[in-house]
Amino acid sequence: MNPSRPAVQCRNLRKQFGDGDTRIEVLRGVEFTAQAGELTFLLGPSGCGKTTLISVIAGLLDSSSGDVEIFGTAVEKLDPDARVRFRRSHLGFVFQQYNLLPALTAAENAAVPLLAAGVKPREAVGRARELLGKLGLADRADTLPSRLSGGQQQRVALARALIHGPKLVVCDEPTAALDHATGESVMELLAGAALAPDRAVIVVTHDTRVLPFAHAIAQMDDGRILGVDRTQRRTAPAHSH
Amino acid sequence: MNMVAWKMLTHERAKYLGLVFAIAFSTFLLENQTSIFAGILKRTASQILDVTDAEVWVMDPSTQYFEETKALRDTALTRVRGVPGTAWAVRLFKGIPVARTETGRFAQSIVLGLDDATLVGAPRKMVLGTWDRLREPDSVVIDRAGYLLLYPGQPLQLGRRLELNDHAVTIVGISEAGAPFASFPVIHTRYSTATRFQGLERNQMAFILARPTPGTSAEALCTSIHAATGLRARTSAEFAWDCIRYYLKNTGIPVNFGITIAIALIVGTVVAGQTFYLFTVENLRQFGTLKAIGIPNRRLMAMVLLQGAAVGAIGFALGTGMAAVFFDVFRQQVATRGIILMWQSVALTGGCMVFVVVLASVLSLRRVLVLEPAIVFRA
Numbered sequence A: 001m002n003p004s005r006p007a008v009q010c011r012n013l014r015k016q017f018g019d020g021d022t023r024i025e026v027l028r029g030v031e032f033t034a035q036a037g038e039l040t041f042l043l044g045p046s047g048c049g050k051t052t053l054i055s056v057i058a059g060l061l062d063s064s065s066g067d068v069e070i071f072g073t074a075v076e077k078l079d080p081d082a083r084v085r086f087r088r089s090h091l092g093f094v095f096q097q098y099n100l101l102p103a104l105t106a107a108e109n110a111a112v113p114l115l116a117a118g119v120k121p122r123e124a125v126g127r128a129r130e131l132l133g134k135l136g137l138a139d140r141a142d143t144l145p146s147r148l149s150g151g152q153q154q155r156v157a158l159a160r161a162l163i164h165g166p167k168l169v170v171c172d173e174p175t176a177a178l179d180h181a182t183g184e185s186v187m188e189l190l191a192g193a194a195l196a197p198d199r200a201v202i203v204v205t206h207d208t209r210v211l212p213f214a215h216a217i218a219q220m221d222d223g224r225i226l227g228v229d230r231t232q233r234r235t236a237p238a239h240s241h
Numbered sequence B: 001m002n003m004v005a006w007k008m009l010t011h012e013r014a015k016y017l018g019l020v021f022a023i024a025f026s027t028f029l030l031e032n033q034t035s036i037f038a039g040i041l042k043r044t045a046s047q048i049l050d051v052t053d054a055e056v057w058v059m060d061p062s063t064q065y066f067e068e069t070k071a072l073r074d075t076a077l078t079r080v081r082g083v084p085g086t087a088w089a090v091r092l093f094k095g096i097p098v099a100r101t102e103t104g105r106f107a108q109s110i111v112l113g114l115d116d117a118t119l120v121g122a123p124r125k126m127v128l129g130t131w132d133r134l135r136e137p138d139s140v141v142i143d144r145a146g147y148l149l150l151y152p153g154q155p156l157q158l159g160r161r162l163e164l165n166d167h168a169v170t171i172v173g174i175s176e177a178g179a180p181f182a183s184f185p186v187i188h189t190r191y192s193t194a195t196r197f198q199g200l201e202r203n204q205m206a207f208i209l210a211r212p213t214p215g216t217s218a219e220a221l222c223t224s225i226h227a228a229t230g231l232r233a234r235t236s237a238e239f240a241w242d243c244i245r246y247y248l249k250n251t252g253i254p255v256n257f258g259i260t261i262a263i264a265l266i267v268g269t270v271v272a273g274q275t276f277y278l279f280t281v282e283n284l285r286q287f288g289t290l291k292a293i294g295i296p297n298r299r300l301m302a303m304v305l306l307q308g309a310a311v312g313a314i315g316f317a318l319g320t321g322m323a324a325v326f327f328d329v330f331r332q333q334v335a336t337r338g339i340i341l342m343w344q345s346v347a348l349t350g351g352c353m354v355f356v357v358v359l360a361s362v363l364s365l366r367r368v369l370v371l372e373p374a375i376v377f378r379a
């Protein structure tokens, strides 16, 4: 593996919600690094702050204090427009709920980041179709999400997260709504398609079955990263058990 | 992203149609009610607007509108004729005798007695016969709607005899007089004929019709007549508006229509606005996703406005189409003749709909704009 360079770096990151009696501190000084070229898993019990952390990392939520850098850019310090542009060009998202637009076909859904960047619909949808083919959905490209299985929807979401070649892909519980086999195949596609030397992937999960795909596993609890486990990733995770 | 906005809008057929029809129906109601309102108010001035050969109406200072008149003295005519700038001035009788057919059907009617010599004020739109036959003794011209009221279901036919306050007359023409406010027959006859069946009140010179000399404006002549005689003198347009204003001010019509129009507006606004608002709110998660992906607020704004504009335009077009068909059908009916879909109604309704759509868009946009994109990670 290449000598790694940090893709995401969080220093003393804090986030609280509410104030007065209702104030809760969800992130309590997070120190966290994710390396480029790696799949970093974020593991921890429900409610420990994982979603909050990746929301802050992705620039969807402002932190209360501390620093986040993504490939050297302090996203929080950018002006709002620049932040949106940064997200649009450098970030990809995969959600537990897929969050596909029900009115758009698979290919159109996957094309949204390109459309947002001003690519002509024909070209954008064409490129999305190509990528869906690589993810094994060639024959479902013109289907609406409501007629796709959960695994297929998540693969469409994966295509949408990757189509614009983002530097950082953030996934929150991408396999939680899927059965074991489907979850594993989605994870395999994610590991295969999202990884690149200059790209990092962060996956929040508490699905231990997919851990064999990880390069690094960050353990989180009670608003802090307890430690990072650097694993020797197995070469063929799908057949590893 | 316009494609995305359009697909979002039309994806759920039922909601989309609900939105379009809410706007279509409130458009229809508004155009319909405002046009009928205006049409009915305009009827209060029909008999004024029908007179095209005179431009100035002179009346007793206490006469405020067409229906209720105080008779002028006979000397008034001479005095008006003496006012410089008057090309000519003639008298106009107005009475409301009961018209009775040979079979005993009767109806109160509006009788206009025209200057015997000139027949100024005679109806120009004739359905049957000619107005100059009014020169024949005891002859009248009746309007088509009045004829149909007195002879329901019978063919239009000249030569029938009518009694006006027990005074026999012959129908020599059928006119297409402007529909009066009350659905009375409109009967034209000569001044000398009219006075004969007016029984008790001998003098019934309600108005003097005048025309200014070339080079004198109607307004200027009104001013001179008033100054010289103390009588009230109005141009046709002024007098027509006087009548409309009188009814607006002194009758329940504007209140009644106002209520209907307000209800149409409120129902339309609330239903259309609320449906659209809910539509956007239900799609908040989708907007949140787009936000997370990096679509800036101004693009989302454009999407919502496009959705609003599309629904508004389609609904408005549909509603206006329905109104056009409605008025086209009812224009042919006797009772609703002359009531048309006015462009002012369409424009006004269009303005209301733009307001509704913009308001609903802006309200729902607020929700989109303050939306925390991090919600997309929440279940």
Ligand SMILES: Nc1ncnc2c1ncn2[C@@H]1O[C@H](COP(=O)(O)OP(=O)(O)O)[C@@H](O)[C@H]1O
Pocket: A017, A018, A024, A026, A044, A045, A046, A047, A048, A049, A050, A051, A052, A053
């Ligand atoms: N917007 C918010 N306002 C208040 N509390 C919040 C908000 N978002 C998350 N929390 C709280 O923060 C804690 C951590 O939430 P979350 O980051 O979703 O945890 P995880 O993803 O690890 O399950 C929870 O107790 C949750 O209730």
Ligand SMILES: [Mg+2]
Pocket: A050, A051, A052, A172
């Ligand atoms: Mg979570």
